[in-house]
Amino acid sequence: MTLSIQSIGRRFGDTVALAQVSLEVKPGEFVALLGPSGSGKTTLLRILAGLDYPDVGTVSLDGDDFLATDARKRRVGLVFQHYALFRHMTVAENIAFGLRVRPWRLRPKRAQIASRVSELLLRVRLDGFGNRYPAQLSGGQRQRVALARALAVEPQLLLLDEPFGALDAQVRTGLRRWLRELQEELGLSTVLVTHDQEEALELADRVAVMNNGVIEQVGTPEEVYFEPATPFVCEFIGRVNRVAMRRGTGGLSAAGWVPRDEPWHGHYPHATAYIRPEHLEIGAQDAPWQGVVRHVYLAGSIAHLDLDVSGVGTLEADVASEDLARRNLAVGAQVSVSPARSVLFAGENARWSWQAGAGP
């Protein structure tokens, strides 16, 4: 089932929720819509579910006009952030709902529904919970019931609206891996809405980064992380250092760092370099910058360092934790710092992806 979204626009009064949004979801693909609140990602998901309609644009599924189909006939599985389980029904009744409301000619027999329900309960690892009410379940269990309910109607498309948002960190990580395995097993095209970049990078085949109603970049997690297309994507995904560059006689530079092979031929008097913490090399020879370690935050296998770099400001660098002692990286230590990789932006939309040692 190829889902194709073309030039969709949606306004709410004066606010533009979506502007010219296009996206394609291939069969069996897991796509994450990632963005801050108000970026339009939930509006897009609601449009796909048939709970909202765009002012302009088209959505088609395998060539058929999806917008002409009423929400109840779209056969999408939608999982809400706050589960939206029917509170007066048991878990089994919740899961059976989508089958029971079918017109009687299409409605499976009572026994068939019952066996489908127990099969789904098994699949979401909740066998034996069929007679409980949603209020008697934990958050993670409720979310799995919501998923089972969505899967019961054998959807062509699975839509997940911040499905792990209301859960605590440990449950979230476990459920995430499990969901990914389940999705692969079912081969179900899936669209996930999230504001959690870690979740998007971990789960999705492709990530669409949204901001102010537009998709800023669509790509694999690697592309989005290592080759961000816009300053917004740089800053929204992962942590990043911003370094102001100024043009001198030798080209664009910041406190003695002059990235080679600039493609802009002397255009743009200013630029901004975005450098990920793990792309700052510490203790290299002929490094352009000198700094002092201000703080060391140990975060398990890696450590975050706050560095005061003269002429540049405070930068964040990541090193392997085992290197801290080996390389004497304690607070107050003098270190040399050099960027290994960076994405630079100048003017309206000039972009330059730079790597040390790439040039001659």
Next chain:
Amino acid sequence: MTTRASVVRVLMILTSVAVLTVFLLLPLAVVFSEAFKQGLHAFTRVFHQAEARSAIWLTLLVAVIAVPVNMVFGVTAAWLMARFEFRGKALLGAFIDLPFSVSPVISGMAFVLLFGAQGWFGPWLIERNLGVIFAVPGLVLATVFITLPFIARELIPLMQAQGSEEEEAARVLGAGSWQMFFRVTLPNIRWALLYGVLLCNARAMGEFGAVSVVSGHIRNLTTTMPLEVEMRYNEYDYVGAFAVASLLALLAVLTLAFKALMEWRYRHELAAGGIHR
């Protein structure tokens, strides 16, 4: 510390018991004791009189019409108020509260001015031989108006708090509008709806002010139980007045008992789901 707290507790309990006794139990006791003052025979004789029977039937008739009408109106209005944004929403909210804020007598007068012989629609109604004022339709109209807020006001806050996610989930799962309403919306509001209906019913049977204005006090035709009580009292028929009053009070007690029974019957469901809240 503990002793002082327990003294306060005892005082508060005593105060509430005293208030309940003076304002609730004593009047109820007076009603029943006055009704039976001249013995059981005098009491039962009242209900053999045509006037009393007609008043009882009329009261039930008015309630049987007014409560379903307001059930439909209340659910619709609550649905509109809780689910949609539209122009005039504040106006609708104010309109729902109007019967609470306006004196029932004024409401009755308004109906007389609209539908009475000298009223706006009076001549039109007379031409067609339709009686509204000083007739049963007037009683129903006045009662529907007076009891309008009970169900809507009970449902609106609940439906607003519950939000529309469950309904949206039902839609996406393939439910049609009626399936969504009867399988998801209605079960979620059924307790609030029950309370609203009980309150509405109690008021519909007990309404005096507005009904009194539009009724014209025609015995056997347009007197409901509260009017019958007043008329008998004014005619110094105390046993009759209190006998009818005691039946009215009994209906109220039965309503409460029914509510308690339902709560007991569905106690597990209530405990499991937090369904009414």
